[in-house]
Amino acid sequence: MNRYEQYVAFMTIMRKEIRRYLRIWSQTLLPSAITMSLYYVIFGNLIGSRIGTMGGFSYMEFVVPGLIMMAIVTNSYANVVASFFGAKFNNSVEELLVSPIPPYIILCGYVAGGVSRGILVAVIVTAVSLFFTRLPIYSPLLVILVVALTSILFSLLGFINAVFANTFDDINIVPTFVLTPLTYLGGVFYSLDLLPDFWAAVSQANPLVYVVSAFRFGMLGVSDVNIAFAIGMILLCVLAAFSYSLHLLRTGKRLRT
Amino acid sequence: MTAALQIEGLKKTYDNGFVALQGIDLTVEPGDFFALLGPNGAGKSTTIGIISSLVSKSAGKVSVHGVDIDQNFPLAKTHLGLVPQEFNFNVFEKVEDILTNQAGYYGIPRNDALRRTEHFLERLGLTEKRDTRARMLSGGMKRRLMIARALIHSPKLLILDEPTAGVDIEMRRSMYDFLREINAAGTTIILTTHYLEEAEALCRNMAIINHGKIVTNRSIKDLLRDLHKEVFLLDCAGQLDSGLNVPGFDLEVLDDHTVQVAIEKGQDLAEVFAALHQKNIAVVSMRNEANRLEQMFVNLLEQTA
Known part of the structure; x- marks a missing residue:
């Protein structure tokens, strides 16, 4: 395939992915808007008003960037894991495997679908948050960079999960038992400064800490970790996840017999 | 002339140790209508899986229209259209989207993809179902959708893995006509x-595979010529005598009106008719006891068992 044909193939996969989640918007877009509205009301308004300030901002202002990031993480991941596992389950992945599309284009097409859903949900959640609080943006470029890298990273992780999954239960195990706890412990609802030294140090091993902190820095200008280090860590994870995903596709592990 | 498909020493051993292919050689010439026959588990689907990249080979060489899959699999894939045995499309997608997406996977720009989709929807009688989700189609329509999808990028080689399984007779015949047409083109x-009657009706050449080995690979005419015995059933007017016989022929009276005749190679069936005529027995109709190709197929498999 020449470059143009590869571009056509990429656009085809991405368009298919976007149409998929738009078709079932009540399962893919609406839940995040409702869940986040509840978070804003309960944690931001009701409980947050009693907490006072955190990092120099009202608790509502502090928690919103973390919640937006949480929506991006879960939606990017969920989109790719559900879509690619579905294709594996009904064997329609063979449509791609028998075609001449290079593996990296297949991967980029699925990731683009996940990224687009992550960003779309982020826009929805951000719009909802404006009903509850003002939303300063300290560094727009950093916000864009972190959103892009995070949605790419978790789309890739969703892809890896889908390749290894054998049943629909398997695609829920990682989000339920790994992703959600790491997100909750990644500083979405609190500053790491509140933790004892030992647990603050342990938290440094949680990749979600870097994602949430970097995004919060882009929005508020305050962070629990060094931003350059956080971006470096995210970038490293993206490269590792991309390389491994590509390896899985090229070797056909769990896709070909 | 470059072969449409060239297979040399193809072997496949699965991870569980099962040897599916023991080193097969096969050549299919361009323009051929070729049958690959064999019992369940013989290695047919494994062979097709390797050609289409869904199964990795253990050893051997495969070329599609002169393109070695080890050298340039993407190019080889552009020459190939595959209609697998099992339905393998997203049942929640619309018929039209399945076809346009497949065209896109081959790098065909959207306008051209839409035009091709229109063409194949019409050719395969699916135009009215274009907006229907694939899961709502009948079994026959799903088969036709898979054929349309396999042809959307105009492959030079089309591989169909049991395409008429579960398809009614009328639809099967229209599918035969369509396949003959694209083969002629x-x-x-x-x-x-x-x-086996499908292979006899459609194909010019065939290979029989059993236990991962090619048992025979010849033209169907040649194979049928080798049959030493053919059995006919003659329906006769009037009551037949149970002791009826014609010297030199193997006759068996099955019931009051039916006699079975086995014709050896070199014998003339007309002699049986003449002998029956002399005995004032009128033959009203005649039919083969079994499909000839089936008989030969069974013979060959028994020889290699």
């Missing part, structure tokens, strides 16, 4: 089927 077709 230059597309090489390889067909695997359990319906």
Whole structure:
């Protein structure tokens, strides 16, 4: 395939992915808007008003960037894991495997679908948050960079999960038992400064800490970790996840017999 | 002339140790309508899986229209259209989207993809179902959708793995006509089927595979010529005598009106008719006891068992 044909193939996969989640918007877009509205009301308004300030901002202002990031993480991941596992389950992945599309284009097409859903949900959640609080943006470029890298990273992780999954239960195990706890412990609802030294140090091993902190820095200008280090860590994870995903596709592990 | 498909020493051993292919050699010439026959588990689908990249080979060489899959698999894939045995499309997608997406996977720009989709929807009688989700189609329509999808990028070689399984007779015949038509237009077709009369009706050459080995690979005419015995059933007017016989022929009276005659190679069936005529027995109709190709198929498998 020449470059143009590869571009056509990429656009085809991405368009298919976007149409998929738009078709079932009540399962893919609406839940995040409702869940986040509840978070804003309960944690931001009701409980947050009693907490006072955190990092120099009202608790509502502090928690919103973390919640937006949480929506991006879960939606990017969920989109790719559900879509690619579905294709594996009904064997329609063979449509791609028998075609001449290079593996990296297949991967980029699925990731683009996940990224687009992550960003779309982020826009929805951000719009909802404006009903509850003002939303300063300290560094727009950093916000864009972190959103892009995070949605790419978790789309890739969703892809890896889908390749290894054998049943629909398997695609829920990682989000339920790994992703959600790491997100909750990644500083979405609190500053790491509140933790004892030992647990603050342990938290440094949680990749979600870097994602949430970097995004919060882009929005508020305050962070629990060094931003350059956080971006470096995210970038490293993206490269590792991309390389491994590509390896899985090229070797056909769990896709070909 | 470059072969449409060239297979040399192809071997496949699965991870569980099962040897599916023991080193097969096969050549399919361009423009051929070729049947690949064999019992369940013989290695047909494994062979097709390797050609289409869904199964990795253990050893051997495969070339599609002169393109070695080890050298340039993407290019080889552009020459190939595959209609697998099992339905393998997203049942929640619309018929039209399945076709346009497949065209896109081959790098065909959207306008051209839409035009091709229109063409194949019409050719395969699916135009009215274009907006229907694939899961709502009947079994026959799903088969036709898979054929349309396999042809959307105009492959030179079309491989059909049991395409008429579960398809009613009328639809099967219209599918035969369509396949003959695209074969006449230059597309090489390889067909695997359990319906041996299908292979006899459509194909010029065939290979029989059993236990991962090619048992025979010849023209169907040649194979049928080798049959030493053919059995006919003659329906006669009037009551037949149970002791009826014609010297030199193997006759068996099955009931009051039916006699079975086994004709050896070199014998003339007309002599039986003449002998029966002399005995004032009128033959009202005649039919083969069994499909000839089926008989030969069974013979060959028994020889290699």
